Every structure is written in C-alpha cells, then in structure tokens.
Amino acid sequence: MEKAAFERWLESVSATFLTLNDQQRNQSLDHLISQSGAVQLRHLSNGLETLLKRDFLRLLPLELAFYLMQWLDPETLLTCCLVCKQWNKVINSCTEVWQGVCRELGWRIDENIQDAPHWKAVYLKAKLRRVQLQDQEAFETSSLIGHSARVYALYYKDGLLCTGTVHQGFSKWSAS
Template sequence: MQPASTGNGKRSHDLMERKRFEAWLQSVSTSFLTLTEPQKNETLDHLISLSGAVQLRHLSNNLETLLKRDFLRLLPLELTFYLLRWLDPKTLLTCCLVCKRWNKVIGACTEVWQGACKALGWQVDDSLQDAMHWKKVYMKAKLRMRQLEEREAFETSSLIGHSARVYALYYKDGLLCTGSDDLSAKLWDVCTGQCIYGIQTHTCAAVKFDEQKLVTGSFDNTIACWEWSTGAKIQQFRGHTGAVFSVDYNDELDTLVSGSADFTVKVWSLSAGACLNTLTGHTEWVTKVVLQKSEVESVMHSPGDYILLSADKYEIKIWPIGREVNCKCLKTLSVSEDRSVCLQPRLQFDGRYIVCSSDLGLYQWDFASYDILSKPAQGTLLTWSHIAER
C-alpha cells in the first residue's frame, strides 16, 4: 500500500504547485496590464534577456503564427475579392508569387482583372466572366507596351523585288500585297518572305485583293481589276479626274467604291465597270474609303445595312449604299471645328465603332449614336481600344 500512497501524495503536490503557479501568473498578468506601453516593452525586454534557447525558440515559433496570418486563406472568398480590388495590378502580380494558393485566388478574381484591362483603355465585355482570360489580356497588353517602350515589339525583314517606290500596301491573313511605281504589284507570304504572285499593272496608289483578283487604284486616275493567276486585266474603271488613293469592294453587292484627289467618291459596278454614282461634298482629297455592314440599330440604319465611309484630311463622311443619283451624306464627323487637327488615312470600321488616327492620336466614335467615345489626351501618341485586340 505504501507505493500507492506515495503516488497519490505526488499528484496532490503537483496539483497544488500548478494552482500556485496559475495564481502567480494571473497576478503577474493583472499587473502587466496596468503598465504603460513603454513599461510593457521594458518588461518584455527584461524577460527575453532572462530566457534561454528553449524559451527563445518557443517565442519565435509563436510570434510567426501571430504576426504572419494568411488572410487570403482565413477570410471568406467574397471578402477576399473585395480587398483585392484595392490593390494595383503591379502589387497583385507580386502577390501571385507568394504561393500557389495566392496565385489561384488572385487569378480567379474576374472584377480585378477586368478593372485592370479597363484602366489600359481596353473594351471589356462584362458578359465574359473568365478571370484567367482577362488576366492574360492584361499581361499581354503590358508586355506589348513594354516592348513598344523598349523598341522590341517588332521583328523586321525586307521583301526584295520591286525596283521603284512602293506606295500601296494591303495585308490580309498572312499575305501582303504591294503596289509600286515600277508598274507592278506583288503578293507576298509574310512568314516566309516569298513572292507568290507578281503581275504587271499601272502605278499603284491603292491595292486590295482576294484569292482570285487584285483591285488597284492608280496615280493615272483609273482603277483596274486584275486576275492573279494570269495577270490579265479583268476590268477597268474610268471617270476620276485625280489620283485614286483608296479602293474597297464587296462581291456580294457587286460594288466597288473609290476615293480620289478630285474630292469625289465613286460607286461602281464591280463586274461591268460602270459608274453608278458620284458622291460629292468633300473639300479635300479623299484618302480613304471603307465599305462595311452595320451591326447596330440607329435612326439612320439597321443591322445588315451596307455603309460607306469616306475620309479626307479633316472629315469623315457616312453614306448609305444605294444607287440613287442624288445620294445624301448621312453624317459628317470631324475632330476640330477650326481644322487644327489633321486626320490620317488610317480609318477602321467594324460595324459598331469607327476609329481613325490623327496627328495627335486615335479617335473613336460609336456608330449607333455617332458620339465620340475616346480621343487622345494632350501629348498622347497611343490609345488602346477594343480594335487593338481584334
């Protein structure tokens, strides 16, 4: 019985010691809480100086847990996304490097990356709720901007074959058509640099092509349609009294349009070569024409209607495609009433938006309302838009 009695006595002693320690700890804690902040710091410094290796290791492990809490893991996902919206994209990308979980959570926040794309001027489709898509769009745009700044965005190569000035260019699906003062036009494979076709033409100021044919506008005031395979002239269009700077056509409509230095736009029968209409109103050389379907509804047009845009140095005119002799301009767009800003022959129209470059930068209009959506800030040379993504 003696061993059992001894064991019980030891447990009782340990229990009493534990109670006395807890009472002491409670007293010390109460006293510690009454101290000022500097006094608390001094007390901790003194205790740390009295601590050995075991205590310091214990302190280090616990401090790391208290001070370095993973809020992305602890907070509800909705609250995490709300907090991430306050961070700039550069910080977010740095946070993605912390660990796989942070990268996954940050990469899944659609609103964050859509906002980052919008900040770059990108046209964001809110119906596309794919965070990784918008993150990739943002990363690609930033990479391209950095490459542009460092002049590393483009690779250059020479296409050798013409013997005089090359004035006319048209690119489509990896193929480049060039028109030259050497009275020839050539079709090149951009990837290989090889010339696919070369035909004898007139002096080319404008070119456009498809698989079978090439249409050229010339400094000799005429337009011609050529067959690639044989080099034969299929059709010729005469009527302009100035150089033809731009051409566009549509096989479905059997229509060709042209803009000239004689200040007019002409509408032709593509197959017959006959002039169907002459549109007047420009007071400068017509340097660009675009024939395209409307994709939006407005008072003046419906989706599916073909629209003709023509541009000169200061104005863009919008015309309906009809064969009425007295065809009237639907709308005239300009960027400066005093003509202090000059437009360049870089006009794009996708059925929803009109974009044109100027000596200051890019201008964008909504085609349904004709309202100007964006214009270059003072000193800005480049503006991102949805067309850059296309």
C-alpha cells in the first residue's frame, strides 16, 4: 500500500474508531491484538509501558499533591517515600501531612514549627516508642512538647504501663 493511501486508510479507521462505544473499541483492540505478531506486540508493550509509567505526582501542582498526601495513612506515606527521589522530596516537604500524622497520634502541634522533617522525625520516634512498648522494652526519657516535666516510661507488662514524671524536683510514679 502506498504511503498516501495508507494515511487515508488510517485516518478513516481512526475516525470510525472514535465513533464506537467503549465495548466496541475494546472488541476492536482485542481483534487487532489477536492478529498481531511478535514485533507488533513488543511495540505495543513498549508503548503501553511508557504511557503507564507516567508519574502523576509530578504532573500535579504541588498544592494538590500535598492535599492528596493528607489522605494517606502514615505507613503508606513512608512506603511512598521509597518510590523515587521526587516522591520522597514532595512527601518530606509537606509540613501539613506530618503534622496531621502527629496530631492523629495525640500530639499537640506547635504551629510555629513549619519543618516537615522535624514532624516526620517526631512520628518515626513515636512509632519506635510504640513498638518498644509492644515488645515490652523500656526506653530512654523524652521531653514531650507541651510538658514542663520529663515523662519516663519504665516498664510495660500485661497491658500495664508504669510511668513517672519529675517536675520541679518532685517525683510522681503511677501504674495504669
């Protein structure tokens, strides 16, 4: 088939394809795929791979990407940080996301701290502490935001947590 005739045929097929409903389009594609050889299928596979590997996060405005990230749970966010450098950069730069995650853990958020890596670190430390408590391991002392005293977790067993605080020279211990 000569080039001009092929282009007219292709244009006609394309115009007709656009008039079909979704089911008819799918049937047409299925038929063409069944008639294709290895070279055509490899070409199709390479083309589809390129189309499917579009990074939607890169295509979105940053504000919209941040908004979408707020809907993800912390474990998914941490997994998303591993996808690629760009995703890691976006996720690690969204203060609102990590503040929200910390808020869900019951932390009181200091709005003056607008440093996303700080809040991510707070979340990761809290997650580590939770694992240590579940594994019945005591951990070092920490000063919590909003507390004027140090809070100690000394012992965890059978669902009971023994804690203590030191405030202005006085000690108080309790078990719950």
